[in-house]
Amino acid sequence: MARIDDIPEPTRSAVLGLPCPPFADQPFLSGPPLARRRVAIISSAALHPRGTPPFPAGTPEVRMLPADLPAASLLMSHISINFDRTGFQRDINTAYPTDRLRELAAEGVIGGVAETHYAVMGSTDPRTMAATADQIAGQLRQERIDAVLLTPV
Amino acid sequence: MIESRGVPAVAIGLVRPHLEATRAPRSLFVPFQLGRPLGEPGDAAFQRRVLLHALGLLERTDGPVILEDFAEDAPNERDTPGWRPPFALPAPPSADLPAALAAEIAHLRPWWDSAQARFGRTTVGLCGLPPEAWPGYAGPFLDGDVPEAPSAFSPALTLRYLADDLKAFCMEAVQAEGPAASSRQVNAWFWGGTAAGRMLLALRGVAQASEEKGLQTIARFLVPVPWLPADHQ
Numbered sequence: 001m002a003r004i005d006d007i008p009e010p011t012r013s014a015v016l017g018l019p020c021p022p023f024a025d026q027p028f029l030s031g032p033p034l035a036r037r038r039v040a041i042i043s044s045a046a047l048h049p050r051g052t053p054p055f056p057a058g059t060p061e062v063r064m065l066p067a068d069l070p071a072a073s074l075l076m077s078h079i080s081i082n083f084d085r086t087g088f089q090r091d092i093n094t095a096y097p098t099d100r101l102r103e104l105a106a107e108g109v110i111g112g113v114a115e116t117h118y119a120v121m122g123s124t125d126p127r128t129m130a131a132t133a134d135q136i137a138g139q140l141r142q143e144r145i146d147a148v149l150l151t152p153v
Numbered sequence: 154m155i156e157s158r159g160v161p162a163v164a165i166g167l168v169r170p171h172l173e174a175t176r177a178p179r180s181l182f183v184p185f186q187l188g189r190p191l192g193e194p195g196d197a198a199f200q201r202r203v204l205l206h207a208l209g210l211l212e213r214t215d216g217p218v219i220l221e222d223f224a225e226d227a228p229n230e231r232d233t234p235g236w237r238p239p240f241a242l243p244a245p246p247s248a249d250l251p252a253a254l255a256a257e258i259a260h261l262r263p264w265w266d267s268a269q270a271r272f273g274r275t276t277v278g279l280c281g282l283p284p285e286a287w288p289g290y291a292g293p294f295l296d297g298d299v300p301e302a303p304s305a306f307s308p309a310l311t312l313r314y315l316a317d318d319l320k321a322f323c324m325e326a327v328q329a330e331g332p333a334a335s336s337r338q339v340n341a342w343f344w345g346g347t348a349a350g351r352m353l354l355a356l357r358g359v360a361q362a363s364e365e366k367g368l369q370t371i372a373r374f375l376v377p378v379p380w381l382p383a384d385h386q
Contacts, residue, residue: 003184004168008379011187020174023154028178028216029161034208042155042162050278053305054314072274077314081377083188084336087229089276089325091194100197100204110208126154137158147211148155148162149204151190 011082021127032111037147039105040067040114040140044122044152045088045095046078055079055121060128062136065117067098079123083153095153114145122152163210165190165203169222176218179210183223185230186336192227195333199227232335238342239330240264245348250355251292253348258284261326268329276321280304280314284322287315291352294359299368309360309367316353316375323349344380354385 007015031037046055048063054077055061065074071092076085087094098117104110118136120129140148155162156178163179166172167187172180183203185192193199203223210219243260245253262284269275281304282290293300294312302311324339334342344350353375360372378386 004170007187010378015168015187016170018171020171022174022176023157025157026176026178026217027156028218029156029159030214031161031211034212037211039208054279070274075278076276077279077317079374081317081374082379084186085188085276085321086324086328086334086336086339087186087189087194089321090272090328090333092274093197093200094189094191094194097191097200097204100191100200103197103201104204104208109205129154133154133158137155137160140155140160145160147208148160149207150155150162150164152164152166153188153190 014082019125031146034110034147035108036111038112038114038143038145039101039110039147039149040143040145041096041098041101041117041149041151042136043096043117043119044078044150045076045119046121047074047076047096047119049073050075057121058124059121060124060132061120062132063119064139065119067113067115067117071098078121078153095151097149097151101149110147114140114143116143161211163207165207172220178216179207179213179219181207181210181221181223185227189227192223192225193229196229199225229333229335232338233332236332236334236338238327240327242346242348250295250348250352251288254291254352255285255288257348258287258322261323264326264329265322268325271329272325275325277318277325280311280318281306282311282315282318284318287319288352291315291356294356294368297359297363299365307367309365309371312356312360312368313371313374316356316371319349319353323347340377340380344376350380354382358385 050073057079093099101113105113166180166182169182191200191203243256299308302308357372357375360368
């Protein structure tokens with residue numbers, strides 16, 4: 001069990017102190033059944049292909065990750081040292097469930113998997129990321145993605 | 154942010170107060186430790202249940218805000234009874250921390266290789282140096298020197314990435330065999346007895362006391378506060 005009271009201090013206070021303004025609008029979009037939707041992941045784990053630069057601290061940028069990139073080709077450069085890495089070390093799906101999505105697509109539970117997934121630096125102030133959200137949304141529309149799974153760490 | 158740009162989205166969230174505050178269209182709160190939104194490493198069936206619950210919210214029509222709780226805890230967050238590292242650490246050859254670290258890295262190297270075979274990959278690779286070069290790069294910092302960085306990163310940033318790589322190297326090595334340890338057990342082993350842990354603690358002290366701004370900045374990103382010895386907090 002790891003609810004908020006189980007997070008050790010001072011991480012707990014830092015996490016609870018993060019500003020979480022509600023969204024300015026409250027859209028609620030509908031779509032086709034899951035079996036006809038193509039799903040993309042947006043991870044806040046600062047994942048990037050091996051051999052590319054780590055995420056700088058505070059960057060609002062997004063890294064576009066080809067969905068077929070092997071797990072061995074991905075590194076995590078999140079600035080925070082206050083979340084667990086051992087699960088990710090054992091199994092990338094603990095934070096970035098690409099294998100599980102592919103399985104659901106093969107079984108027809110979802111309509112398909114996007115060609116591109118997305119990674120950002122989770123500690124970045126979201127108020128600086130509007131242009132990044134536009135960039136991601138543009139790529140999502142280009143690939144005709146109609147379901148996004150957000151997996152913050 | 155994404156839904157307002159025209160694409161339906163669902164979030165798997167680890168901090169319920171954040172989900173309550175942001176009032177995103179669809180959220181699944183999961184009671185797992187930070188860093189594990191899918192909960193259980195190596196358990197595809199468990200991860201699948203999390204994923205199906207979250208994706209299922211996309212078919213709901215009773216918005217504008219849906220926040221649900223995942224009902225299961227992740228079993229591996231409890232300590233594994235009787236877990237022990239698959240190897241004993243080498244006795245430090247001297248009080249010389251870089252030498253002790255070099256001996257430890259050499260000792261752990263075959264276990265790290267085994268871990269890569271077991272897990273199909275490594276998460277080591279940020280700093281651009283091979284493990285055998287880490288003591289030689291990090292050691293001079295203890296004497297107040299700032300060695301030239303081997304890459305485009307600054308010396309301080311290279312040290313910070315080296316710290317991440319060192320932790321990953323050791324923690325992967327200790328998970329190379331046997332039943333899965335909990336995160337707490339792996340961290341207790343690392344911070345409680347390894348030369349690597351002692352090295353990072355010493356580097357933290359040096360970085361904190363340094364007049365070099367880059368080192369001061371990275372000092373906070375070497376040792377998690379919960380694992381600092383009482384006399385360092």
